[in-house]
Amino acid sequence: MGRVTPPAEWQAYQLTKEEYWVLPLGSTFHGRDIFSPAAAHLANGAALHDLGIGVIDLSAFALPQPHEVPGTAIGQVIHIDRFGNLITNLRQAHLPAGPLRVRVASR
DSSP: OOEEOOOTTOOOEEOOOGGGSOSSOOSSOTIIIIIHHHHHHHHTTOOHHHHSEEOOOOOEEOOOOOEEETTEEEOOEEEEOTTOOEEESOOGGGSOSSOOOOOSTTO
């Protein structure tokens, strides 16, 4: 996967302002303690810069693209997180309608 320049309109912020968090932080994924409160504050009118500092140097990575054969989408697992979740390069638009059968390697 090669590095690419992200679109100029992309913005990223490091959520550094603890006053917008729910403390004490849990020891796993911060969805409950940092991301959900940040989303709630944004929904209530807070600005992104209120929640933390802007990230200046953004970079993105080109992902391998899935390909299709009739009735089948063929993609790749691009990451396995520490919980065992498989992250793929498939998007909903790549998947056929109706019930799905998923095969990873030969399983």
